[in-house]
Amino acid sequence: MSEMLQQGATIGILGGGQLGRMLSVAAARLGFKTHIFEPGANPPAADVAHQVTCAAYEDEAALRAFADTVDVITYEFENIPTSALDLLETLRPIRPNRRALAVSQDRLVEKAFLSDLGLTTAPYAAVDDEVDMAEAIDEIGTPAILKTRRFGYDGKGQSRLRSPEDAARALSDMAGAPAVLEGFIEFSHEVSVIGARGVNGEVSCYDPGENVHTDGILHSTTLPAKLTASQRMDAVLLTAKILNALHYVGVMGVELFVTKQGLVVNEFAPRVHNSGHWTQDGCAVDQFEQHIRAVAGWPLGDGKRHSNVEMVNLIGDDMDQVPELAREGSVALHLYGKSEVKPGRKMGHLNRILGPAG
Ligand code: ATP
Ligand code: MG
Numbered sequence: 001m002s003e004m005l006q007q008g009a010t011i012g013i014l015g016g017g018q019l020g021r022m023l024s025v026a027a028a029r030l031g032f033k034t035h036i037f038e039p040g041a042n043p044p045a046a047d048v049a050h051q052v053t054c055a056a057y058e059d060e061a062a063l064r065a066f067a068d069t070v071d072v073i074t075y076e077f078e079n080i081p082t083s084a085l086d087l088l089e090t091l092r093p094i095r096p097n098r099r100a101l102a103v104s105q106d107r108l109v110e111k112a113f114l115s116d117l118g119l120t121t122a123p124y125a126a127v128d129d130e131v132d133m134a135e136a137i138d139e140i141g142t143p144a145i146l147k148t149r150r151f152g153y154d155g156k157g158q159s160r161l162r163s164p165e166d167a168a169r170a171l172s173d174m175a176g177a178p179a180v181l182e183g184f185i186e187f188s189h190e191v192s193v194i195g196a197r198g199v200n201g202e203v204s205c206y207d208p209g210e211n212v213h214t215d216g217i218l219h220s221t222t223l224p225a226k227l228t229a230s231q232r233m234d235a236v237l238l239t240a241k242i243l244n245a246l247h248y249v250g251v252m253g254v255e256l257f258v259t260k261q262g263l264v265v266n267e268f269a270p271r272v273h274n275s276g277h278w279t280q281d282g283c284a285v286d287q288f289e290q291h292i293r294a295v296a297g298w299p300l301g302d303g304k305r306h307s308n309v310e311m312v313n314l315i316g317d318d319m320d321q322v323p324e325l326a327r328e329g330s331v332a333l334h335l336y337g338k339s340e341v342k343p344g345r346k347m348g349h350l351n352r353i354l355g356p357a358g
Helices: 018-029 060-068 082-088 098-105 107-116 130-140 164-173 229-245 287-295 316-325
Strands: 010-014 033-037 051-053 072-075 124-127 144-148 158-161 179-183 189-197 203-205 209-214 217-223 250-259 262-269 307-315 331-335 346-356
Touching (some): 018 033, 018 287, 033 060, 051 060, 060 082, 072 287, 098 107, 098 262, 107 124, 107 179, 107 262, 124 130, 130 144, 130 179, 144 164, 158 164, 189 229, 203 229, 229 250, 229 262, 250 287, 307 316, 316 331, 316 346
Parallel strands (some): 010 033, 010 072
Antiparallel strands (some): 124 179, 144 158, 144 179, 189 203, 189 250, 250 262, 307 346, 331 346
């Protein structure tokens, strides 16, 4: 299917969180419908999607019925069970492809993939048990971070080692899950690039944003990021390299550490990314429309940034600030319609326009 999807076509989205919600809005603006597949009840995307299936990823009949109604399948989170994808890919195209998912789902495979591309990552070693752990510490030293290979998000499944004495505690934090030990990178700051690749191989990257994390969760993204012209170029080129190597179709977020020695790749996410939310109010074509264009076989927007922007996540009871923020003229609010406020839960975000891009 290399033609452009036509008006009224349906895009299937695996996952119904805020990313699925914002993808659905973007799809609707281009004249498409979306069908959300989500195991949890009352997903945020349900308010704005054409159709919603609430079923488990193990429910084969539900997966088949879902695929029947859609023209192409995409996803808004990475941890979709392999069995569901095995079935779905026999029924409809999945974009981005399986390889991108498989690589990003496993931090060890991901690190090896990035190193093979000639990109710099943190020093790393696989850790399954005490023996591996001792060897990994010998090789990498401390400080270091032990991370589960799979299912990590928002800094979950991670344990920091200040010294080798922390080894046993860190290993027990993994609760038996296969892990990878990473050397601690002394970065000055963190940036990310949101890149896109179309069906015909064209690539378009947004300007890198500067990210601040609090308690392992993204707090803010600011544009422009503090980068030299050559670092900015490097960030974009390495993102294009990853996109091309995977024959990727869709939007990807690439997280980078800025160090004195250059850029270090932390990880990539094969989906629209929280650190790309600024594009909604900083660019004519935002990351959500860009992703929909790519998976629908449309030409990409150029993603040029017209404004300096600060994106701030509204987490948990940050929602109390909404009445005040709503009075601020240069703030665009993006709220996810989640009724239950929980600590650490992403409830919405704001984009504050700081002025025209320089
Ligand atoms: P998210 O879902 O927010 O992307 P995650 O659970 O996938 O998070 P990482 O991105 O690997 O986890 O790590 C979260 C944060 O922890 C990073 O953004 C960075 O601030 C810090 N961190 C991770 N790995 C390292 C490292 N090797 N050296 C220094 N800091 C690190
Ligand atoms: Mg991360």
